[in-house]
Amino acid sequence: xxxxxDEIDRLILYHLTADARNTSAPxxxxxxxxTPATIRNxxxxxxxxxxIRGYHASIDYEATDGKMTTEFTCTAPVSERSRxxxxxxxxxxxxxxxxxxxGQENLVVTAVGDDSTDINRIAHELSSLGLVIERxxxxxxxxxxxxxxxxxxxxxxxxxIRDFQSVAGGAEVVELTVSEDAEITGYTLADATTDGxxxxxxxxxxxxRGDDNITPKGSTRIEAGDIVSIFSPEALPEQxxxxxxxxxxxxxxx
Numbered sequence: 421x422x423x424x425x426d427e428i429d430r431l432i433l434y435h436l437t438a439d440a441r442n443t444s445a446p447x448x449x450x451x452x453x454x455t456p457a458t459i460r461n462x463x464x465x466x467x468x469x470x471x472i473r474g475y476h477a478s479i480d481y482e483a484t485d486g487k488m489t490t491e492f493t494c495t496a497p498v499s500e501r502s503r504x505x506x507x508x509x510x511x512x513x514x515x516x517x518x519x520x521x522x523g524q525e526n527l528v529v530t531a532v533g534d535d536s537t538d539i540n541r542i543a544h545e546l547s548s549l550g551l552v553i554e555r556x557x558x559x560x561x562x563x564x565x566x567x568x569x570x571x572x573x574x575x576x577x578x579x580x581i582r583d584f585q586s587v588a589g590g591a592e593v594v595e596l597t598v599s600e601d602a603e604i605t606g607y608t609l610a611d612a613t614t615d616g617x618x619x620x621x622x623x624x625x626x627x628x629r630g631d632d633n634i635t636p637k638g639s640t641r642i643e644a645g646d647i648v649s650i651f652s653p654e655a656l657p658e659q660x661x662x663x664x665x666x667x668x669x670x671x672x673x674x
Contacts, residue, residue, distance in 0.1 A: 423469035426583035426595055428452055428647070432462055433472070434570035440475045451572065452582070453599040455645035457630030478564070481532045490539050492529040492546060493555040500550065501526055507549050513542045525554050580664035582647065592652045593625070596664045600644040604663040610638035617663040622656075625649040 425433075431452060435443040445459040466472040481487040496504040505517045508529050516530040529546060533539040543553060580602065583595035598605055604617045612618040627634040628647040634640060642648065650660070 423465065423471065425466075425471065428454065428459075428582050428597075429462055429466060429471075430570040431572060432459065432466065434566045434572070436463075436472070436475075437564075437566035437570075449645070453580075453597045453645065454647060455630050458628060458645065458647065461628075461631045485534075488533050488535065488539055489559040490531050490533065490542075491557045491559055492531065492543065492551075492553050493525050493557070494527040494529060494546065494551040494553050495524050496527050496551055498523060498526070504549055504551055508546055508551065511542060511545050511549075513538065514546075527551065530559070580661070590654055592654075592656050594650050594652070594656055596648050596650065596661075598642055598644055598646040598648060598664060602644075602664050604642055605644050606641065608639055608641050609636055612642065612663070613638075616659060619652075619657045619660055621653055622660060623651045625651050 432448055435448055445456040445463070449456045449459045463472065481489050494508075501519055505519050505527055508514055508527065509517045511531070513533050514529055514531045518528040520526045520528065529551075531539065531542045533542055539556075543556065547553060580596045580599070581594055582597055585593045587593060604612055607615070607617060609618065609624055613620060618624070624636040624640075626649045627636055627640065627642070628649075629643065629645070648664075650656075652660070
């Protein structure tokens with residue numbers, strides 16, 4: 421099973437897509453009430469699992485001595501598409517190749533040339549590889565934005581819930597963040613159960629704290645910035661959610 425992203429991961433991807441250069445772990449951590457070390461650990465996991473593939477500069481090539489950026493829409497035999505994509509990328513001047521799931525027009529090659537003569541040279545080399553150039557367009561401008569579904573939620577931005585799964589038999593697994601103002605902050609798991617903050621029927625599965633994944637014990641103390649994974653055999657008890665909700669401890673309504 422592949423890596424399953426949660427709300428924290430989605431928020432990280434949103435900010436890195438918007439501006440990777442000026443996005444810091446402390447900035448994201450402050451927004452989701454976790455530690456900067458946790459954010460850095462999540463970024464490493466996203467990189468290790470191939471979700472974040474790299475960080476690339478967005479360059480206006482026209483501003484660098486008037487170079488021309490051209491997109492070649494090409495057709496490659498489906499069985500040869502991946503091989504030809506790699507060979508096209510090795511062509512001098514090609515900066516990006518996208519494979520499309522199609523029989524025709526299944527490769528889009530972006531190339532930068534010094535002038536029209538250089539662009540023609542690139543077109544000839546692509547054709548020599550066995551690609552059929554269907555269309556050639558000069559790229560005028562390109563704008564991007566982060567994927568909106570990864571953006572911070574507006575309906576309930578302070579919610580402690582970061583991930584939620586329903587499992588067989590009506591059980592639920594939830595991932596909750598711990599803020600400084602949450603009622604449960606500072607409690608040991610044993611004391612939280614004794615005082616009714618953690619219902620006896622739920623099980624704390626793991627606690628993510630910075631770079632560490634802690635195996636919970638009765639003496640384990642819940643700290644601000646922790647990400648706590650909890651298993652409940654039935655629907656999550658309201659008292660549990662209130663214990664992690666900073667608004668409840670401050671007297672605000674949900």
